[in-house]
Every structure is written in structure tokens, then in C-alpha cells.
Amino acid sequence: MHYSPSKVCLTEVFFVCFTLGALFVVDLWALFHSNYGSLVMLFITLKVYFVTEFFNSASYQPRSVTSKSFLIYGVKGNHEFWWMQALTIVEVLFNPWGGYRIVAAIGAVIVFGGLYIRHLAMKECSDSFNHYIATVRKPHHKLVTSGVYSISRHPSYLGFWLFAVGTQLMLNNFINLVLDVAILYYFFSKRIAYEEWMLINKFYGQEYIEYRKRVGVYIPIIL
Template sequence: MIFEAKAALGSFLSSVSWISILVTYEDKPLLMSSCLIAVLLMHVTAFVFIAWKRFSIFWRAYFIGCVFVLGTSVVKLASSSWTALGLYLCVVSFFHISEYLATALFNPSTLRLESFLLNHSFAYHFAHFICVVEYLIWRQVFPGIKLYTSVQILGLCLCIFGEYFRKAAMYTAGVGFTHLIQYEKRKEHELVTSGIYSICRHPSYAGWFCWSIGTQILTCNPVCFVGYFFASWKFFDERIYEEEQLLINFFRDEYLKYQSRVPTGVPFVQGYRLRYRS
């Protein structure tokens, strides 16, 4: 594993280590003291070996870990009506740290600070903001909607499935996977049609789409569920359409044959279809 990945993982775990204090603070003072010492040692190690070398990686990974700890704290300490919000914070933070680590493992040559996807777009950040706002409004006016455990479990399962599907796509594609659309064919770029790519043409997008709507089922946000569904669908519809024009140009008949037998993976998205003149 390259140093950047180790730095990100170490920083994230240093932050997450505060959970040990949360678990032991109630009636295990001796164990809590031991955990506190361990946590402090982890932080000293992180600062000495990571922060001074790669501070830009350290603060991002540590911040993601803090969000995960906040989510865990909400689940453990707050009332049941807050549980879904805590799980949502855990799911989102895990997504961002796992994106960076997966890139480091499967295609390290493309690893950048942007691989955390923290600066994805204004629309992406605004969507998270609106999700939290809707959660707070519903909890205030109709708190019972946040207690549908079966719905929350369904949403969490969709998030886990989407996460797995996307990371499986990154693993299978290897050096062929990038976070940005490639407008020129690289010499190592090959068309991947095996593994999870034999199920759908764009498993990373299908996984992210599933993860996206899963977060809103998890939080029991009916308005955001509709908004996320259509916004995500629109984004991937346009993205796949543009990307497949390039893929057809790169791989010609090989991609057209693949396209004819395998769906995109995102509901109701057809992708770019080459039209022949009669």
C-alpha cells in the first residue's frame, strides 16, 4: 500500500479511535483510561509520521473520521428518532474514505486529493445539506416517521449493496477505472466485460445510484428520496451518454457488441446508441 493510502487510513483510524472512549466511559473507568492512553498515542503517532508529511491528506481523512464518530455517538447516545441520522453520517463518511483507499489499492497512479470526493460539486454538498434539513423538519413535525425501523434497515442494506457494487467495479476495472471521464484512450486502457461488468456496463454508477437513494430510504426522507432519485438519474443519464460516445470511439465494434447484450445498470438509462443512416 502506498504511503498516501497508509496516511489516510492511519488518520481516519486515529479519529475513529475516539469511539473506544464512547463505548467505555459509562461504568468501566479503568478500561476507559487505558483506551484514552491508546487514543493519545495513536494521535501522537499520526501527527509525527503523517501530519507533518502529508497534512492535506491528514486533515481530510481525520475530518471524515470525526463525522463517523459523530454518527456513532448519535446512534449510541441520542433517542431512537435520531438513529437514522447517525447511521447516515456513518454511511456517508465511510463512502468518502473508502473511495480514496479503493483508488489507492486498485489504481494508485490516479490517486489525488480529489479521490476523497469531498469537493465533488456544489450540488452534491447541497443535497447532503437538504437531506439533514428535511430530517430535522420531519422529526419536529412528525417524529414518528423516523421510527420506521424496517424502512431504515432496507435503506441501510441498499447503501451497503451500492457500496459493494461500486467497489467491486473499481476492483474489476483496475487501472481502467478513473473518477473523471477520459477523453483520450490510454495505452493501458482495455474494455472490461468480465466479473461485475458482465452484469451491467456501468456498475460503479449503478452502485452509486443505489447508494444515493438508499441514504434517503435510511433517513426516511420522502421529499429527498424523490429529489435524489431524479437528480441522480439525470446525472448518470447524461454522464453515461457522454462516456459511451467516447467508449464507442475507443473500442468500436467491440463496445457495440458489449453494449447490445449488457444493460447500463441504472434504471431507464439506455446510454448512447449509434444510429446508422439508411
């Protein structure tokens, strides 16, 4: 199954990739020549997230991938996401906590662990994965219960949760850490409840009920 040319503008994809690549080079220079190392690490981390998100979508969800699958702009939730990043930048610039390198190192490991879990989730779910909650079952939809889905019912959400929380730890942003946990709890608790209602009532019925009995969500606090 190939991507739909009507959904993926290659020119747009090229310019987004070119811009991200150029800015990444600037980030690498700034990492060694500026006094804002934490801020540069945030920018690098976000670029890795955007690129891996598009790569995963293009590789494993060709039916649904679009030019906007970088998740930088043009999708639901962008405004909230960028408000969270703006608050993150403010705390980095006025960080009263100083630098705890051990906390930062642990945060970096959590960030990339989260991205890897999300990568596996999108790969293993394949065309059944979508950035938007599906409301109509299509022939290619199937319930995936193996791999990372045998550990968590929503590993892509778990991966994003770890990525977001790990980023704040990496930056020693303890105020935004608390804020992000609260926002993610509100967002994911509502999204998971709605999505699982759809999965039971519109998609897989008893099969999903049995799966839910066996496997938890295992997103910290949400569980």
C-alpha cells in the same frame, strides 16, 4: 504502478483521515446519547462512502488517485452533492413521516450493497477507471467485460445510485427519495450517453458496440 507524489499530498490525506476518524468517534457517541439517530446515521454513512472511495482509488487506480479522491471537496460535482446532503438533513430534521424501521433496514442493506458493487467495479476496472470521463485513450486503458461488468455496463454508477437511494430509504426521507431519483436520472442519462460516445468513437469502436448489445446498464429507471 505507484501513486504520483505530485498528486497525493500525504499531509492532506493524513488530516482528512484524522478528521474523519475523530468525527466518526463523535458519531458513535451521539448515536447512543442523542435524539437525532437518523442524522447521525447519515453522517456515518457519508464517512464510510468517503473513506471507501479513497481506499478504492488508492488501491486500484494509483495512476489517477489524488488527495481529493475522498470526493469530499475539490472535485467536479461537489457543490451539487453537498446541496443534496443539505436537503437530506432538512428533511431528517423536519421528517413528517415518522420512523418505519423495516424501510430503514431495507435502505441500509441497499446502501452497503451499493458501496460493495461500486468497490467491485473500481477494483475490476483497475487503472481503466477514473472519476472523470477520459477523452484520450492511453496504453493502460482496456475494455473490462467480466465480473460485475458482465452484469451492468456501468456498475460504479449503479453502485452510487443504490447508495444514494438507499440512504434516503434508510432515513425515511421520501421527499428526497423522489428528488434524488430525478436528479440521478438527469445526471446519469447525460453522463452515460456522453461517456459511451467516447468509448465507441475514441476508445474501443466495434468492440464496445458488441459489448453494449450483450449487456445493459440496468440502473433502475435509466436502464
